[in-house]
Amino acid sequence: MLEQIDLNEVVSIAISAGEKVLDVYQTDFEVEKKEDQSPLTLADRQSHMIITTKLNERYPDIPILSEEGREIDYSERSRWGYLWIVDPLDGTKEFVKKNGEFTINIALVHHGKPVLGVIYAPFLDTLYVARKGMGAYKLEKATASMDKGQWMDQAEKLPLSFDKKRFTVVASRSHLSPETEEYIDHLKALHGNISITSAGSSLKLCLVAEGKADVYPRFAPTMEWDTAAGQAIVEQAGGKVLTVEHERPLTYNKENLLNPWFIASK
16 A cells, blocks of 8 residues: 555645645634634644545545544544544644744554655745655755655755764753653753754654754653654654653554653654
8 A cells, every 4th residue: 555655646735735824824814722722723724624635535545534633433443554644734833823833744654653754844845754665855945846846856865964062852842841851851961961952843853853853752742643744754764753651662543542752762
């Protein structure tokens, strides 16, 4: 099944959704509240519609689990071998703050493991792509490269090469828990004068995949659609995303879609 997925097509879907998200971003949009009090905008809904419609048209046999379409009973989901896990707008809080750090996340999962990941940051026009057996790649100015049909030729293979002087930790811009702060203190004791950087949405996982960050500790709630695409990119770049309790890779399409605490490292 993985070999039958047209990666160019999935990338194109993510960029199309990103363009629609940017259209909303540039307006005076309204912000609603979901039941869990997290924000919801027109951009979330329109991106969800674009991605699910196009994936269903092209791959009707692969079901979709999306943040904006999460109410599917586990008795049905448990029978899925392959599935798409989609976050049509990851980092809605960053979107509302208008700091540009939001992404479109599309992952293909096989028996609980992410085997393909596409993350597009529309405001930054930056693309991250990974597929099992192919590796992971980053592409800046993605829209122009897609228009020319040259995105793969111009993408950089991850991890990139950096002359880093300090051990670097990336943390959430909106969700820094006391447990995360305690873990960062532990890293300071181990590595001395470390560098700490903040980022929104799945860009934190992308920074680990790039090699800009050594570690991303997440001791706060995330859902499967927050991490599936990013985990594929980290793993295909040679890194790992492991649970804190058992040091095993995060798995997907669980009965409870809430992720355990995890640490991503290069």
